Amino acid sequence: MKSHNYFVYIITNPGKTVLYTGVTNDLYNRINQHKANRGKPDTFAGRYFCYKLLYFGRYTYVQHAIEREKEIKLMSRKDKLQLIKAENPALLFLDVWE
Numbered sequence: 001m002k003s004h005n006y007f008v009y010i011i012t013n014p015g016k017t018v019l020y021t022g023v024t025n026d027l028y029n030r031i032n033q034h035k036a037n038r039g040k041p042d043t044f045a046g047r048y049f050c051y052k053l054l055y056f057g058r059y060t061y062v063q064h065a066i067e068r069e070k071e072i073k074l075m076s077r078k079d080k081l082q083l084i085k086a087e088n089p090a091l092l093f094l095d096v097w098e
Contacts, residue, residue, distance in 0.1 A: 006065035008072065010055040010084060013048055016091060019080050020050040023069040027056060031095070053094040055084040 007027040011020050011034060022045075024030035031053055040046035059065040072080060084091060 004060055004062070006059045006062045008057045008059065008065050008068045009053060010072070010080065011045065011050045012052050012054050013050050014052060016052075016054075018048040018050055019054075019077065020045045020048070021069055021072045021080075023062075023065045025062070027053075054091060055087055056094070 004025075006023065006025050007030075008021065008023050009027060009030070011022070011031070012018060020034075022030065031051065034045050034051040037043055037046035038049045038051050045051065057065075057068065059068065072083065075083070081091075088094065
């Protein structure tokens with residue numbers, strides 16, 4: 001049986017003033033897409049320069065990833081920061097591909 005990987009991720013801008021939550025099956029390429037779109041006003045993440053990875057969770061089933069993304073999007077900023085800090089206490093950028 002083929003293994004599936006889906007990711008829910010939270011990215012921010014360099015000043016950590018904006019949080020963006022998304023879902024993807026290719027985290028590496030998706031983060032690179034956000035980097036390529038930085039400063040472009042036609043997308044939220046682009047408009048606010050969100051391309052710095054702070055958090056991600058891996059899921060086997062896409063339905064679970066989408067459900068979790070929706071839950072996170074409904075969270076307050078405070079709750080999102082608590083979620084991030086549970087895995088990344090110092091709020092370090094996880095741009096391990098640079």
